[in-house]
Amino acid sequence: MSLDIVQMVLVTVLAAATPLILAGIGELVVERSGVLNLGVEGMMVLGAAAGFAVAAWTGSTGLGALGGAGAGLLLAALFGLLTVVLAANQVASGLALTILGLGLSGLVGAGYVGMKRDPAPHLDLPGLTDLPGIGRLLFGHDAFVYAALLLVAGVWWFLWRTRAGLTLRAIGDDHAATHALGLKVRKVRFLAVLFGGACAGLAGAYLSLAYTPFWAPAMTAGRGWIALALVVFASWRPLRVAAGALLFGGATVLQLHAQAAGLGLPGQLLSAVPYLATILALVLLSLGRRRGGSLAPAALGRVFAPSR
Amino acid sequence: MRLDLLPRARRSRRLDLLAPALAFLAAVLIGGIAVAALGVPPGQAFLTYFVAPLSEVWSLQEVALKAAPLALIATGLAFCYRANLWNIGAEGQYVAGGLAGGWVAVAAHGSQGPTAWILPAMLLAGTCAGIAYAMIPALLRVRLGVSEILTSLMLVYVAQLLLDYMVRGPLRDPQGYNFPQSVSFDDAARLPLLMAGESLHAGVLIGLVGIGLAALVLTRTLFGFEVRTVGASPRAARFAGFSDARLTLAVFAISGGAAGLAGICEVAGRIGQLQPEISPGYGFTAIIVAFLGRLSPPGILLAALVIALTTIGGEGAQIDLKLPLDLTRAFQGLLLGLVLGADVLTRYHVRIVPGGAGAKGIP
The missing domain is CATH 1.10.3470 (ABC transporter involved in vitamin B12 uptake, BtuC)
Structure with a gap:
């Protein structure tokens, strides 16, 4: 019995962590290539709106997820055009992307406010899903959760086990040297930015199609920013992004339970927990880090403009 | 086709003023298209947004x-x-x-x-x-x-x-x-x-x-x-x-x-x-x-x-x-993006080099 409660809590933690994993793993690839895209929140919220709109229009959750990822990718393409091709300031362009994404999501989602859909179907394997204690945890999630976990494994494999991954990391550490070697710095970075956008869009689609199966304006509520912090917190390592996302997911679930239990604490304080936890995590990380030697990709956020 | 950016030795004052103006113009044009797509005559929308206030x-x-x-x-x-x-x-x-x-x-x-x-x-x-x-x-x-x-x-x-x-x-x-x-x-x-x-x-x-x-x-x-x-x-x-x-x-x-x-x-x-x-x-x-x-x-x-x-x-x-209020927000985000993009004109000579995949080889 108590095992089932533990399992239920873990299932909700994983569900809360999934959007952070998706958006975080995408941004990790972007930052590993040396580009800082602060527009995660904007791409995510547009993905949520577009994903819901496509799903409501076609009646298919799968197409909705694709639509969300596509919307994030398109917005990221704009960011790539600005920062990678035109060498614009990355921080400011990322902020522009967030504002643009919030506005566009409102336009896209305007007709869908208050509309409800069935949440994305959960895996149901006869015999396996009903296993006591672990069945639901291993075999009872929706496709987004499995996709997120697969993505983490895939990105880890790509970055540390393939030549292309090595190239991407090298470009993120020194764009001048890799350019001199004849590597296509701008092309790799642009592709990384697109990948990050698709991941953020998918994370948004998860929110509006599975986590809370409706669309509400600004429903991402800062999760894009938390995903950004998560990448720093994870020292730009994929597996740590997943672990960090689970921690944050745990904090979110804990806060929801505390709110429901009514501990006498003001609800606003509990709602502030994820944001305060993010700051605390960043502080602890930097306290624990040895002096000198940053773990960030060396060229992160720096403008690259090849003259020839 | 390749896009090359050559840093300018000094910034031109004229371009410094021109770039944001161009970006604003481009944003208004794109906004006009968006407004038309929402079924409102762009001219009328322009008057409401920029003249009526x-x-x-x-x-x-x-x-x-x-x-x-x-x-x-x-x-x-x-x-x-x-x-x-x-x-x-x-x-x-x-x-x-x-x-x-x-x-x-x-x-x-x-x-x-x-x-x-x-x-x-x-x-x-x-x-x-x-x-x-x-x-x-x-x-x-x-x-x-x-x-x-x-x-x-x-x-x-x-x-x-x-x-x-x-x-x-x-x-x-x-x-x-x-x-x-x-x-x-x-x-x-x-x-x-x-x-x-x-x-x-x-x-x-x-x-x-x-x-x-x-x-x-x-x-x-x-x-x-x-x-x-x-x-x-x-x-x-x-x-x-x-x-x-x-x-x-x-x-x-x-x-x-x-x-x-x-x-x-x-x-x-x-x-x-x-x-x-x-x-x-x-x-x-x-x-x-x-x-x-x-x-x-x-x-x-x-x-x-x-x-x-x-x-x-x-x-x-x-x-x-x-017209929805979010249109204004999207317009403002777009405007910022365009201003940042237009900035490239003030900092670099932009040179478009023709020739696509065939022209790689010697950089």
């Missing part, structure tokens, strides 16, 4: 009232951004300022005796609260190397939740039928109106003075020179012996103070009480204004007027043409 006294005042906080916050942010520091939590510092200043007004509500001290105390409390709130990300950055981008942004949510808690809890009007708002401030705690019976209040003047001061500091003092040098060439600044930590704290204090002052001016001016929402996103919109104004006070003033105009116009368009 200028044609009546009340809407002109609204433009000024919106532009003042935007310009004040953006001027503060310009110090940060010029020094390559990214305070994106001005919204939180604005809320902190409004809350602290409003608290003073609530505490002084109905007090006997002299009342002349109340308003200055409110403005001071608001400014100090903005500074203090901005010191959190600044100190974390200076002492621990924590990214100021993320901490300042996270603190926005925290400030909004704190304000929400205060107006529903300790600062709620006991006679307010449980509405989440404080008492209405006494007259002594309100910024005076500039014209009887109109809406324009003294906050606009405070904003203008603030921007003027900032312009002087930026162009005429050693500190302003430091800020500009660090932004233009961090290496040179280090050789000149400018202290990174001191500068970080100073620019964050300026931007936080400006945002806090803008917050209390809005609360003591237009709103007149504390409520859960005291900002229509001024702190975020000010980021657009700062870049649109090319991080210089005169440019920021102009940019704030343009953005305020489109915001008021957007409200008109929502009523008259049934």
Whole structure:
């Protein structure tokens, strides 16, 4: 019995962590290539709106997820055009992307406010899903959760086990040297930015199609920013992004339970927990880090403009 | 096809002015297409957005009232951004300022005796609260190397939740039928109106003075020179012996103070009480204004007027043409993106090299 409660809590933690994993793993690839895209929140919220709109229009959750990822990718393409091709300031362009994404999501989602859909179907394997204690945890999630976990494994494999991954990391550490070697710095970075956008869009689609199966304006509520912090917190390592996302997911679930239990604490304080936890995590990380030697990709956020 | 960027030896003044104007034109064109796609004649929408707000006294005042906080916050942010520091939590510092200043007004509500001290105390409390709130990300950055981008942004949510808690809890009007708002401030705690019976209040003047001061500091003092040098060439600044930590704290204090002052001016001016929402996103919109104004006070003033105009116009368009408010926000985001993209013209010679995949080989 108590095992089932533990399992239920873990299932909700994983569900809360999934959007952070998706958006975080995408941004990790972007930052590993040396580009800082602060527009995660904007791409995510547009993905949520577009994903819901496509799903409501076609009646298919799968197409909705694709639509969300596509919307994030398109917005990221704009960011790539600005920062990678035109060498614009990355921080400011990322902020522009967030504002643009919030506005566009409102336009896209305007007709869908208050509309409800069935949440994305959960895996149901006869015999396996009903296993006591672990069945639901291993075999009872929706496709987004499995996709997120697969993505983490895939990105880890790509970055540390393939030549292309090595190239991407090298470009993120020194764009001048890799350019001199004849590597296509701008092309790799642009592709990384697109990948990050698709991941953020998918994370948004998860929110509006599975986590809370409706669309509400600004429903991402800062999760894009938390995903950004998560990448720093994870020292730009994929597996740590997943672990960090689970921690944050745990904090979110804990806060929801505390709110429901009514501990006498003001609800606003509990709602502030994820944001305060993010700051605390960043502080602890930097306290624990040895002096000198940053773990960030060396060229992160720096403008690259090849003259020839 | 390849796009090459050759750095310009010196920036051309003409292009510096032309680039944002071109970006604005492009944004208006794209906006026009979007409006047409929503089934509204673009010409009519243009009149509603950009001309109608200028044609009546009340809407002109609204433009000024919106532009003042935007310009004040953006001027503060310009110090940060010029020094390559990214305070994106001005919204939180604005809320902190409004809350602290409003608290003073609530505490002084109905007090006997002299009342002349109340308003200055409110403005001071608001400014100090903005500074203090901005010191959190600044100190974390200076002492621990924590990214100021993320901490300042996270603190926005925290400030909004704190304000929400205060107006529903300790600062709620006991006679307010449980509405989440404080008492209405006494007259002594309100910024005076500039014209009887109109809406324009003294906050606009405070904003203008603030921007003027900032312009002087930026162009005429050693500190302003430091800020500009660090932004233009961090290496040179280090050789000149400018202290990174001191500068970080100073620019964050300026931007936080400006945002806090803008917050209390809005609360003591237009709103007149504390409520859960005291900002229509001024702190975020000010980021657009700062870049649109090319991080210089005169440019920021102009940019704030343009953005305020489109915001008021957007409200008109929502009523008259049934165009959604989100269109305005999307337009402003697009405008910022285009301004940043147009910047490339001022910094580089752009050369398009024909020849596609076949032309690789020798770089």
